[in-house]
Amino acid sequence: MKAAVIVGARPNFMKAAPLIREFKARGRVETLLVHTGQHYDGNMSRVFFDDLELPEPDIYLGVGSGSHAAQTARIMTAFEGVVERERPDLVAVVGDVNSTLACSLVAAKLLVPVAHVEAGLRSFDRTMPEETNRMVTDILSRFCFTTSPEAETNLLREGVTADRIFYVGNIMIDSLLFYLEKAESSRVLDDLGLAPGGYVLVTLHRPSNVDDPARLAGIMDALGEIARSVPVVFPVHPRTRKMIEASGVGIAAARGMRLVEPLGYLDFVKAERHARIVITDSGGIQEETTVLGIPCLTVRENTERPITIEIGTNVLVGTDPGRIREEAARILGGAAREHRVPPLWDGGTAGRIADVLERHFA
Ligand code: UD1
Ligand code: UDP
Numbered sequence: 001m002k003a004a005v006i007v008g009a010r011p012n013f014m015k016a017a018p019l020i021r022e023f024k025a026r027g028r029v030e031t032l033l034v035h036t037g038q039h040y041d042g043n044m045s046r047v048f049f050d051d052l053e054l055p056e057p058d059i060y061l062g063v064g065s066g067s068h069a070a071q072t073a074r075i076m077t078a079f080e081g082v083v084e085r086e087r088p089d090l091v092a093v094v095g096d097v098n099s100t101l102a103c104s105l106v107a108a109k110l111l112v113p114v115a116h117v118e119a120g121l122r123s124f125d126r127t128m129p130e131e132t133n134r135m136v137t138d139i140l141s142r143f144c145f146t147t148s149p150e151a152e153t154n155l156l157r158e159g160v161t162a163d164r165i166f167y168v169g170n171i172m173i174d175s176l177l178f179y180l181e182k183a184e185s186s187r188v189l190d191d192l193g194l195a196p197g198g199y200v201l202v203t204l205h206r207p208s209n210v211d212d213p214a215r216l217a218g219i220m221d222a223l224g225e226i227a228r229s230v231p232v233v234f235p236v237h238p239r240t241r242k243m244i245e246a247s248g249v250g251i252a253a254a255r256g257m258r259l260v261e262p263l264g265y266l267d268f269v270k271a272e273r274h275a276r277i278v279i280t281d282s283g284g285i286q287e288e289t290t291v292l293g294i295p296c297l298t299v300r301e302n303t304e305r306p307i308t309i310e311i312g313t314n315v316l317v318g319t320d321p322g323r324i325r326e327e328a329a330r331i332l333g334g335a336a337r338e339h340r341v342p343p344l345w346d347g348g349t350a351g352r353i354a355d356v357l358e359r360h361f362a
Helices: 010-026 046-051 068-086 098-109 129-140 149-157 171-183 188-192 213-226 238-247 265-273 283-292 321-332 349-361
Strands: 002-007 030-035 090-094 114-119 143-146 165-167 200-203 232-235 257-260 277-280 296-298 314-316
Touching (some): 002 098, 010 030, 149 165, 171 265, 171 283, 213 238, 283 296
Parallel strands (some): 090 114
C-alpha cells in the first residue's frame, strides 16, 4: 500500500511525524511525503523536519503564500499531477489548513480515498477559514480519524456515516509525549533569561485577532499590563509580525514583553511546559497545555476543541482586554482548577490509525 502524507503549515508537522514513523516501523506502507510549501520560513518549516526527525519531503510543491483561492488553487494544480503520476492508494491529510482542503479535494476527484486525521472538530464559526476547510475535508474523507467524542456527533449530524468514523485519539499528543524528555534539554529558558514557572508564554495568529488593528492593539495592551508583573515571552507568527509592523500597534504596549521569532518544536514544548500561563489563539496549543497541565487562556470567543475546556486546563477569555488581564491575575494569584487528560491522548494514536488502515487495505 502506498500512502501520500501531506504537510504544508506549521501545525501539520507534529501531526504527520508519528504517522510516518509508525508506517516506517511496520514496513507495510510505502509513504510519499508531500510538502505543499504553504509555510516556508526556516522557523515555520525546516526546523520541524530537524526537531521531529521527519524524512526529507519526497515532493515539494513550493506554493508559498497568497489569497485563499490563489493558494488553494496552486496546491490543487500541483498536487493533481503528483497523484496522477504516483497513484497512491491513500492520501492522508491532517488538521484544517488550506493544504488539507486542497489535497483532499484533488484526491477525492481522482477517486483516491482520503484519510483525515483530526476530523470532526467544529467551532461553528464560519468566519474562521479553518471551519470551511474542516467541513469540506470531512465530507470528502473515507476515513475520519477523531480526537474526541463530540467530533463523532458533529460528523454524524453532517451526514458522515458511522462506518467512516474512527475515534483514535490525538496524534499531536503522540509527538508531544515522544519528544517531552528530549525537549527538556533545550536551552531556550536560559537563552531568554526565563525561570521555570515564572513567565507567561503568548502566541497569536488568528486573522480575527491580528488582522484587525484595533483588536490587536487591545490584546497587546492587556499583555503589556500583564508584563508589568511577570515576564511575558511572545514568539511572533509571521502573519502577526507583519500586522504589528504595518499598524505600529503594540510597539509601545510591547514594552516589557519579549517579542521573539517563532520557536522550533523542542524549544516551544520546553517553554510551554514550564510556563506559568499560556495565552494563545492557537488550536493545537489548547490541546498541548491540557496534557501538560498548564493553565491556558484562549483569546477567542469559541473553540473547536471544547474538551480542553470541559476537562482540561483551557479557559475561553474572548478578546476583551479587561477579561484577559483579570483571568491572568486570577491564575497568577494562585487560582487552580481540576483537570484531566482526555481519553486516548496517550501517545498511541498513530498505531491505532495504522491498525485501521491495515485492516481496510488487507
Ligand atoms: C495558517 C493556517 C491556520 C494555522 C496557521 C498555523 C490556513 C487558512 N491557515 O495560517 O489554520 O493555524 O497556518 O501557523 O491554512 N508567512 C510568512 N512565512 C511563512 C508562512 C507565512 O511570512 O513561512 C506570512 C505571509 O505573509 C502569509 C501570512 O504569513 O501571507 C499568512 O500565511 P498563511 O499560510 O496564509 O496563513 P497563516 O496565518 O499562517
Ligand atoms: N509551535 C512551535 N513554535 C512556536 C509556536 C507553536 O513549535 O513558536 C508549535 C506548538 O507546540 C504546536 C503547533 O506549533 O505543536 C501549533 O501550531 P500553530 O499554533 O501554528 O497552529 P494551530 O494549531 O493554531 O493551527
